[in-house]
Amino acid sequence: MSGGSARRRRLALVGLGPGDPELVTAQAARVLDEVDFFLVADKTGDHPGTADLVAMREAICERHVTGEWRLVAVPDPERDRDDPADYAGAVRDWHEARAEAWEQALLAHDGDAAVLVWGDPALYDSAIRLADRIEARGVVDVAVEVVPGLSSVQLLAARHRIVLNTIGGPITITTGRRLLRDAEHGDNLVVMLDGGLTCLRLPDPSAWQVWWGANLGSADEQLVAGRLDEVAGEIEARRAAAKQARGWVMDTYLLRRV
Amino acid sequence: MSGGSARRRRLALVGLGPGDPELVTAQAARVLDEVDFFLVADKTGDHPGTADLVAMREAICERHVTGEWRLVAVPDPERDRDDPADYAGAVRDWHEARAEAWEQALLAHDGDAAVLVWGDPALYDSAIRLADRIEARGVVDVAVEVVPGLSSVQLLAARHRIVLNTIGGPITITTGRRLLRDAEHGDNLVVMLDGGLTCLRLPDPSAWQVWWGANLGSADEQLVAGRLDEVAGEIEARRAAAKQARGWVMDTYLLRRV
Numbered sequence: 053m054s055g056g057s058a059r060r061r062r063l064a065l066v067g068l069g070p071g072d073p074e075l076v077t078a079q080a081a082r083v084l085d086e087v088d089f090f091l092v093a094d095k096t097g098d099h100p101g102t103a104d105l106v107a108m109r110e111a112i113c114e115r116h117v118t119g120e121w122r123l124v125a126v127p128d129p130e131r132d133r134d135d136p137a138d139y140a141g142a143v144r145d146w147h148e149a150r151a152e153a154w155e156q157a158l159l160a161h162d163g164d165a166a167v168l169v170w171g172d173p174a175l176y177d178s179a180i181r182l183a184d185r186i187e188a189r190g191v192v193d194v195a196v197e198v199v200p201g202l203s204s205v206q207l208l209a210a211r212h213r214i215v216l217n218t219i220g221g222p223i224t225i226t227t228g229r230r231l232l233r234d235a236e237h238g239d240n241l242v243v244m245l246d247g248g249l250t251c252l253r254l255p256d257p258s259a260w261q262v263w264w265g266a267n268l269g270s271a272d273e274q275l276v277a278g279r280l281d282e283v284a285g286e287i288e289a290r291r292a293a294a295k296q297a298r299g300w301v302m303d304t305y306l307l308r309r310v
Numbered sequence: 311m312s313g314g315s316a317r318r319r320r321l322a323l324v325g326l327g328p329g330d331p332e333l334v335t336a337q338a339a340r341v342l343d344e345v346d347f348f349l350v351a352d353k354t355g356d357h358p359g360t361a362d363l364v365a366m367r368e369a370i371c372e373r374h375v376t377g378e379w380r381l382v383a384v385p386d387p388e389r390d391r392d393d394p395a396d397y398a399g400a401v402r403d404w405h406e407a408r409a410e411a412w413e414q415a416l417l418a419h420d421g422d423a424a425v426l427v428w429g430d431p432a433l434y435d436s437a438i439r440l441a442d443r444i445e446a447r448g449v450v451d452v453a454v455e456v457v458p459g460l461s462s463v464q465l466l467a468a469r470h471r472i473v474l475n476t477i478g479g480p481i482t483i484t485t486g487r488r489l490l491r492d493a494e495h496g497d498n499l500v501v502m503l504d505g506g507l508t509c510l511r512l513p514d515p516s517a518w519q520v521w522w523g524a525n526l527g528s529a530d531e532q533l534v535a536g537r538l539d540e541v542a543g544e545i546e547a548r549r550a551a552a553k554q555a556r557g558w559v560m561d562t563y564l565l566r567r568v
Binding site for chain 2: 069072073074075076078081115116143144172173183198202203209210211213214216220222223225229234238
């Protein structure tokens with residue numbers, strides 16, 4: 053135990069990639085080896101997929117970390133999901149409570165730390181903002197560094213053997229929450245964080261081609277591609293089956309106007 | 311020499327990442343080790359940065375390939391850049407000529423091949439479409455696979471320690487050619503393939519924050535961040551200096567409305 057900050061400690065935000073241990077970079081493997089402990093959010097209870105995520109993380113550590121590793125689980129504060137009117141505000145409050153929890157974990161352990169992040173810390177992930185907040189609070193003296201990782205979107209594209217852009221065209225990366233709005237201006241969209249296949253609510257499903265993937269990088273990866281109206285049923289069925297089998301499902305997809 | 315295709319050969323499109331050998335994945339390293347030769351586009355002559363790219367590629371191979379490796383340079387056909395009215399058509403013709411050239415290289419060498427791709431084959435890269443075309447032509451029997459790689463955009467974000475999206479917000483990835491149009495609907499844009507800092511022609515530079523990077527992953531990486539009107543001069547100067555020093559510059563940036 054140590055409450056002091058005799059020296060500046062590393063706080064590395066390490067992108068592990070989408071889950072497959074082969075998709076970890078040499079840099080991520082080196083940093084995991086160098087630090088003294090790993091910080092992970094303890095979401096046990098409200099995430100049924102916890103056991104699978106733990107197993108995937110262990111497979112990554114087994115392969116890339118020399119010797120022992122130490123995991124420090126940080127209790128994840130409750131998040132108010134009932135107020136969609138102030139979504140950004142609720143997320144900010146939750147970040148502040150998390151920053152305090154992570155700070156406590158850093159104060160309770162000596163040495164350098166790595167925060168293990170699925171995918172890429174630069175894409176719909178809170179670790180960078182969390183680290184900014186910890187640094188701004190000034191309670192622990194940390195040198196923050198970011199180790200990029202492959203995102204599930206890149207694995208989706210590789211598995212379907214597609215280029216995310218049309219020739220010279222733009223790509224909109226968005227969330228399920230924003231899809232219906234962003235589809236008005238975009239004709240080539242990557243959708244992440246969609247808890248319920250929002251694409252099925254698009255006005256004209258026959259106008260879109262879809263490349264869908266679930267649990268990418270895990271053992272029970274699912275892939276479906278085709279015209280949205282023609283493959284919607286198969287996607288729904290596969291998504292439901294994956295969720296039934298493991299208690300959770302994470303999916304992402306590319307939509308392109310035909 | 312062999313003109314036959316007695317067995318189906320692997321044609322792996324391998325994303326090497328942005329240039330830093332540490333940012334190569336374990337999967338890419340394995341595939342580079344497994345294949346018999348590497349295919350690279352021979353752009354000598356019209357690309358002043360060729361020597362640097364060759365040196366970066368060698369550093370990646372030195373680090374990740376066990377034993378010897380064999381590079382097969384494929385002459386890159388001329389590309390008609392003088393007809394912006396039919397940009398997509400010109401790119402398609404060029405792809406067809408390239409497919410024939412790559413096919414010849416595959417016919418002239420035995421064994422499995424990897425096409426070395428900078429960044430990620432899924433992002434503004436022609437290797438996947440090239441492989442589709444080779445497969446469709448049916449002259450050589452290839453089993454195509456895609457190995458994703460980190461893109462320079464991800465390294466840009468890691469170096470600046472930023473998240474590419476605002477909380478819950480979308481990201482538009484676009485090109486210099488499309489930026490002025492896409493900025494009308496987007497307020498958070500990643501710009502790639504911009505040969506001339508198109509952002510400086512945006513109507514109101516004081517309305518944008520920019521995170522810029524050049525030659526990311528190489529020894530003379532350049533980074534500038536700030537309000538676009540305030541840092542435009544510094545970006546121009548650093549871009550010109552980098553180009554002067556090495557004869558080439560590759561840059562990418564994130565623009566976000568203030």
